[in-house]
Amino acid sequence: MAQRKTHYEVLGVAPTASATEIKSAYRKAARLTHPDHGGDARDFAAVTLAYETLIDSAARTRYDRSYGTESSYLRGKAPAPEAGGSPSDGGSMRFGTGNARPSATDATTYLPALDVPGAIDRETSVRQVHGTPRKRGIFGAQARLARENRTVQLLVRRVLPSLPSTRLVNGLHAPGGGYIDHVLLGGYRLALIHSMMLPKGVYRWDGASLLRDGKHIDPPRIAPLVHEMQRLFPELNVTGWTVILSPDGNLHEPVIDYARGAEPGPINALNVVNAINLVREMKMFLGTGPAPHVVDRTILARLLGGMY
Known part of the structure; x- marks a missing residue:
């Protein structure tokens, strides 16, 4: 052999x-x-x-x-x-x-080290959360802002405590136009996250559309953003995620039934999950990389430079 x-x-x-x-x-x-x-x-x-x-x-x-x-x-x-x-x-x-x-709970390793001058300072490097949902244009959509804030709280309360070296960056200009609501950087893995709010019930995800009662619901177009971010950051493994939120805050709702081959996975350009599954998948994807304890300050600086 x-x-x-x-x-x-x-x-x-x-x-x-x-x-x-x-x-x-x-x-x-x-x-x-x-x-x-x-x-x-x-x-x-x-x-x-x-x-x-x-x-x-x-x-x-x-x-x-x-x-x-x-x-x-x-x-x-x-x-x-x-x-x-x-x-x-x-x-x-x-x-x-x-x-x-290396484990996600190991002491954080900074590259370059915190005592080495870089594109961002020590205080910025050690901060886990950067930016907040913001208005776009003259009129801000309050429903969108509320939805994005709920996603931030979900990630801050249920994901980041388990991944101390992961960094959450909110509100980025997307390459080629548009916006990226949230990104999670853990080691050399990057998750792009958008959200939708839909009524409780059972939905089926076939890899392209959500279906309920024979009606198609198209999620945000994240796949092109994943491709562009992968091109800009070839050193990262980039994936895209749409979290479906329930109006009443139930993390287990709505229920998503997956067609064969459409299950969430780290090589998909677009994954669709409810809140509780987003928490689980982020811990798995970001926490099981070979270097989940690393904060690459150069990469983090580039992400922060794209905030709006």
Whole structure:
């Protein structure tokens, strides 16, 4: 059986590559492998894992120690990874040596470090919530503002406490026009979130429309925004989410029944969920990445620069 590639081989860089070289290599590899661009989801996941591991100095050190990357591993002389692990999935870093994979509840790692001058200051970097829903144009739609504020409260109360390194940014100008109501940045994963408020009941989601009593209800057009943000941030895994809110605040309503293949997932450009499922899916998507404890201050600065 062919030997699996190391993270360095996945990105096509030398074990001595600098952070700048790793980031540049990842941008190229992400464009080639992302499912939205015709690539394979498994290849994209391997590329993302390699980047998230190597760009984090602590994770990279653990990885190098586990596999002797800087010495004999790439020459084929290091011991084979233990069963259940491989260089491309973290291998014995997770299972064989006792070194736990970074967790969403680990102490936050800032890149660059907080004592290094960057595009944003220390206070801005450590803040979890940025911006608030705001009026657009001369007249603000009060219903929209109320809906967006409810979404913010849902995320602040039920998601962020479990993901201390995740950052919520509200009210962004979308690339190419329009707006993005909310984004959650956790490690190198980004969730774009819009919302709708619909009466209680059972709806069916077929991947394109919500259906109730034979009527089609089209959710916000998030997929084009996901594609554009993925193009602008190829180092991130970007997904889109529409949360359906109930007028009475019941997190379990409305109920959404999924057609086969339309279930929520991290490789979908658009996912539709109710409030309680948004909480669960955000914790899963943002909290299980290879570097959920990292705040990349450069990426956060770029997002904040797009606020309106």
